[in-house]
Amino acid sequence: MTFHDVRFPDNISRGARGGPERRTQIVELASGDEERNASWANSRRRYDVSYGIRRADDLDAVVQFFEARNGRLHGFRFKDWGDHKSCKPSAVVTHQDQLLGTGNGTATAFQLVKRYASGAQSWTRSITRPVADSVRLALGGVEQLSGWSVDTTTGVVTFGTAPAAGVTVRAGFEFDVPVRFDSDALDVTLDIERLGSITSIPLVEIRR
Structure with a gap:
C-alpha cells in the first residue's frame, strides 16, 4: 500500500460528516447483566465527504482526486475540521x-x-x-x-x-488524518441543471 502526500480539497472536507469509531463486543448474560470488551485498543475515524459538494466544480474535483488515487489503492491526507x-x-x-x-x-x-x-x-x-x-x-x-x-x-x-x-x-x-477511499466506485447523479451529486463518498482512516 502506498500513500500520496496530498490533502483532500479543504473546501469540500469542511462540509464532511464523520468522526471516531470504536469496536466493542457486548455479551448479554442470562441475568440481563452485560460484559463488555474492547476489540480495538485505538479508535478509527470514518467520514462521508459527499455533504461538502456544493457546486459542479466540487464534483469534478472529487472525481479527479478519486481517479488520481486509483480508488481505494492509495492513501492521502484529510483535514478533520473538528479535530485538527x-x-x-x-x-x-x-x-x-x-x-x-x-x-x-x-x-x-x-x-x-x-x-x-x-x-x-x-x-x-x-x-x-x-x-x-x-x-x-x-x-x-x-x-x-x-x-x-x-x-x-x-x-x-x-x-x-x-x-x-x-x-x-x-x-x-x-x-491531518491519513485516510483512503472506502469504495472503489463513485455513484454520480446528474440533475436537470447539471449540478450533479454523489450519494456517498466514504473515507476511512488508515492505521498501521
Missing part, C-alpha cells in the same frame, strides 16, 4: 499544548501525540501526519526554535542533542 489541532479548534497552537515525554539524556526521538481526557480517564492518540511548519517544540517550558526536526510522514520529532534527564518535552501542532 493539538489544542481546541478555536484556540491557537502553542508550544505547551501536549506532553510528548520526559528526557533521559539518551533518547533523541519523540512521537507527536494528542491526549483526549474526560474526568480521570484519558486516551493517547499518535499523530503521524503533522502539517509542515505548524509544529512548535518546548523543552522544560522553553520554546525551541532550532536544534530539532520533525518527519511529517511519521510525526516523529528528532533532537540533535538528547534532552537532559527530567526535562519535559512538549509540542503544539496542526495535523
Whole structure:
C-alpha cells in the first residue's frame, strides 16, 4: 500500500460528516447483566465527504482526486475540521499544548501525540501526519526554535542533542488524518441543471 502526500480539497472536507469509531463486543448474560470488551485498543475515524459538494466544480474535483488515487489503492491526507489541532479548534497552537515525554539524556526521538481526557480517564492518540511548519517544540517550558526536526510522514520529532534527564518535552501542532477511499466506485447523479451529486463518498482512516 502506498500513500500520496496530498490533502483532500479543504473546501469540500469542511462540509464532511464523520468522526471516531470504536469496536466493542457486548455479551448479554442470562441475568440481563452485560460484559463488555474492547476489540480495538485505538479508535478509527470514518467520514462521508459527499455533504461538502456544493457546486459542479466540487464534483469534478472529487472525481479527479478519486481517479488520481486509483480508488481505494492509495492513501492521502484529510483535514478533520473538528479535530485538527493539538489544542481546541478555536484556540491557537502553542508550544505547551501536549506532553510528548520526559528526557533521559539518551533518547533523541519523540512521537507527536494528542491526549483526549474526560474526568480521570484519558486516551493517547499518535499523530503521524503533522502539517509542515505548524509544529512548535518546548523543552522544560522553553520554546525551541532550532536544534530539532520533525518527519511529517511519521510525526516523529528528532533532537540533535538528547534532552537532559527530567526535562519535559512538549509540542503544539496542526495535523491531518491519513485516510483512503472506502469504495472503489463513485455513484454520480446528474440533475436537470447539471449540478450533479454523489450519494456517498466514504473515507476511512488508515492505521498501521
